[in-house]
Amino acid sequence: MINSTRVLYFALLAYFDTGVFKYLYFIIVMSLYMLIVCGNLLLIVVICMNRSLHEPMYLFLCSLFVNELYGSTGLFPFLLVQILSDIHTVSVPFCFLQIFCLYSYGAVEFWTLAIMSYDRYLAICYPLQYNTRMTSNKVAVLIALTWLFPFFEIAVPIFLSSSLQLCGNIINKGFCDNYYVVKLACSDTTVNNIYGLINTCLVIFGPLSLILYTYVKILKVCYSGSKQTRQKAVSTCTPHLASLLNFSFGCSFEILQSRFDMSSVPMMLRIVLSSYFLTCQPIFNPLMYGLQMSKIRSLCKSLIFG
Template structure:
């Protein structure tokens, strides 16, 4: 189908970013499959460790569990498509599956960012108000924050998603390795002003709302660190560093995603387009369990003892 095709004939989309991978598709399939297995094992393993070890039943680790669950959710939604498309010659995705993937991908991204913002607030309370930490971060407040993270991602994306599903399409070529709402809008025969406004509001809200507590928390943390002893600074840095790495990596993934949506990437090789498209949903779920599992001594020590007891 081309872009002149009547909207009533659109029953699937073609993911053109894969291009003609040739025999390399088997290599890429193996790499992606191993990456997915690593993501599942690493994130599930850390969730189990935190769940079974009572000393880790603290707000910080509860928020980490939420982060790991979200990464399993997001990576599963995209990896099933990546693996099937790597071995496909047509790279065709059914209409219904494309929109299901769209919902999972964007709710994953919003929940990830919101979860990171809540974790930043938790670190702010821990460092700036250590004596009142357990009074402020009660189990009830932790539950409310987690509920807000997940509800916010679903509610925020529901309206633009429901409007996008109703669009009529005159084309089906998506120049990415998964379905993208911006590209889908460009394929529409007619997009209403209301739809564009909702998409803009969601884009701004999904960035600005979590950015406020994230920025506020770290400004306060850095302000406190400047006034404290060297030992306190080192402790604060060691506690916050995994989170800063995760936020930076997520921001890079979002930047690559934005570039792919807004700019023409046809001049790039197929391999580079696949890497840029998949960075957000591959590198973030891979990196988070590594930086948290290796840098947080409490998780590292519990994980070691858990493995030794299994032998």
């Protein structure tokens, strides 16, 4: 039995010898990361610098863009190092730090999308009472909760996993994953499994329930409302729904390839699918909201072109 104190590093098996192509992969991944940083940072600056955008909807968007930077930074620099490295290992403390960053990124993303749907629900269903229901103090509290609550709920499984006794150190993936660490345990994982189920409900089904409730209410108002109400709902809800579907799509890929045997799928495709929600979502959101919302689009143009 290998005691957890003797496991000093984890070996990542999702990498293979790409020869001279590793420099091409490095350039591609670096370009993606720079695109994510520049796109999200541009929109954060635009929202922060223009007082006309200091409204709840745009402040929630700003929080979303900050989370994209947070999540991608937890993955991309690590990937860049691994692509150029000949030895694909990661220390145990860094592995758990990466797990915390990536899992909390996913939780913050879901809860931010849920709060954004609640904001649209108030704006469409209660337009005359919107300013009294969505005050600046309430916005600040909601943004704080979308960050603090996920950080707390993700810290618990990380603590439980770090105390496990491990019988191996091989992770068949391109980055650290708590599910794979727990599978390496040779001690009892009942508590980990129970909390993992509870945590899944909190992170996924909690936000999705709120989103489903708000959109049912929005659809009812649109069905019985005026044409202007329906146009407002479509223009503000379309990018949100697209972002939600894209992120859910990526998370489904991650869950499927983690829980089921995917050995018949090419390794490169498995790496791409497992990191989809960490790569495509941070690119997709700035493009979707930047192109869809005319106010953001015009301010971006004035900032870039003067």
